[in-house]
Amino acid sequence: MGTHLLSMGQNGRSVEPWTPGAKNSHCDAPKHKQQSMILVDINSPGITVKRPLTIFGFDDASHGHAEIIFENVCVPAKNILLGKGRGFEIAQGRLGPGRLHHCMRLIGAVDRGMQMMVQRALQRKAFGKLIAQHGSFLSDVARCRIDLEKTRLLVLEAADRLGNKKARGTIAMAKVAAPNMALKVLDTAMQVHGGAGLSVDTVLAHLWATARTLRIADGPDEVHLGTIAKMEQDCERLIQIVSFWADTSRLFAHNLCPCPEQKKDD
Numbered sequence: 001m002g003t004h005l006l007s008m009g010q011n012g013r014s015v016e017p018w019t020p021g022a023k024n025s026h027c028d029a030p031k032h033k034q035q036s037m038i039l040v041d042i043n044s045p046g047i048t049v050k051r052p053l054t055i056f057g058f059d060d061a062s063h064g065h066a067e068i069i070f071e072n073v074c075v076p077a078k079n080i081l082l083g084k085g086r087g088f089e090i091a092q093g094r095l096g097p098g099r100l101h102h103c104m105r106l107i108g109a110v111d112r113g114m115q116m117m118v119q120r121a122l123q124r125k126a127f128g129k130l131i132a133q134h135g136s137f138l139s140d141v142a143r144c145r146i147d148l149e150k151t152r153l154l155v156l157e158a159a160d161r162l163g164n165k166k167a168r169g170t171i172a173m174a175k176v177a178a179p180n181m182a183l184k185v186l187d188t189a190m191q192v193h194g195g196a197g198l199s200v201d202t203v204l205a206h207l208w209a210t211a212r213t214l215r216i217a218d219g220p221d222e223v224h225l226g227t228i229a230k231m232e233q234d235c236e237r238l239i240q241i242v243s244f245w246a247d248t249s250r251l252f253a254h255n256l257c258p259c260p261e262q263k264k265d266d
C-alpha cells in the first residue's frame with residue numbers, strides 16, 4: 001500500500017445515492033474480505049455533494065444522507081479503517097447492535113403513536129360518539145398493543161443475547177419484526193387521526209416514513225428472512241444427521257447393521 005490510495009471513482013465518476021457498498025471488480029479475495037472502509041475528507045478535491053436526499057418528501061439531510069459524486073479522489077493510505085479488506089468485518093460489528101438500536105427506537109416511536117391514538121380517540125366524536133366508543137377502535141387498539149408487546153419481548157431477547165453467535169436468528173427476527181409492526185401500528189394511529197394523520201401537523205407520518213426506511217436501510221427484510229430460513233434448514237439437516245447416526249449406532253448395538261462383513265457371516 002502506498003502513501004496514497006485511490007478511493008471511489010477511480011478513473012471516472014462514481015455516484016453514491018445511499019452508499020450501499022462499492023468494491024473493485026478485479027478483487028479476487030474471499031467475498032467477505034473484498035471491502036475496505038476509508039475515511040474521506042469531505043473537502044478533498046473531486047468530491048461534489050450534489051444534493052441532500054429526501055425520504056417520502058421529508059428532508060433527510062441534517063443527519064447526513066446525500067448524493068455524492070467522487071471523481072478521482074485521492075486519500076492517504078493511513079485513512080483506511082482497521083486494515084485493508086476489513087470493511088465487511090467493521091460493518092458486521094456495527095450492524096448487529098446498530099439495527100437493534102433502531103428496533104428499540106421503533107418500540108419507543110410506536111408507544112408514542114399508541115398514546116396519540118388513544119388521546120385522539122377519547123377526544124374526537126364521529127357519528128355521534130367518541131371514536132373510543134366504536135367497537136372497531138377497541139379491537140384495533142388491543143391488537144396494536146399485543147403486536148407491540150410481542151415485538152418488545154423479541155427485541156429484549158435479541159438485545160440480551162447480543163454478542164453471542166447463536167443469537168443471529170433472534171436478532172434477524174427482531175430486525176424484521178420491529179419495522180413491520182411499527183408500520184402497522186403507526187398506520188392505525190394515522191387512520192384514527194383522519195386527514196391530520198397524513199399531514200405534517202402530527203409526528204405520525206414522519207415516524208411512519210422513518211420506520212419504512214428500516215425495511216431497507218442496513219439490508220432489506222429479505223436478507224434477514226434468508227438468514228432465518230437458512231438457520232431453520234441447517235437445524236433440520238442437523239436433526240437428520242443426528243438421527244441417522246443414532247439409528248446406525250442402534251443397529252450396530254443390536255448387531256443388525258447390514259454391512260458387508262455382517263452379510264458374509266450370515
Ligand SMILES: Cc1cc2nc3c(=O)[nH]c(=O)nc-3n(C[C@H](O)[C@H](O)[C@H](O)COP(=O)(O)OP(=O)(O)OC[C@H]3O[C@@H](n4cnc5c(N)ncnc54)[C@H](O)[C@@H]3O)c2cc1C
Nearest residue numbers: 018019020021055065213216217218219220221222223226
Ligand atoms: C434511509 C436510508 C439510509 C441508509 N443508510 C445507510 C448507511 O448508513 N450505510 C450504508 O452502507 N447504507 C445505507 N443505506 C443503504 C442500504 O443499506 C441499501 O439501500 C440496502 O442495502 C439495499 O440496497 P440497494 O438500495 O442497492 O437495493 P437492492 O440491492 O437493489 O435491493 C432491492 C430489493 O431487492 C430485493 N433483494 C435484495 N437482496 C435480496 C436478497 N438477498 N434476497 C431476496 N431479495 C433481495 C429486496 O426486495 C430489496 O429491497 C441506507 C438506505 C436508506 C434508504
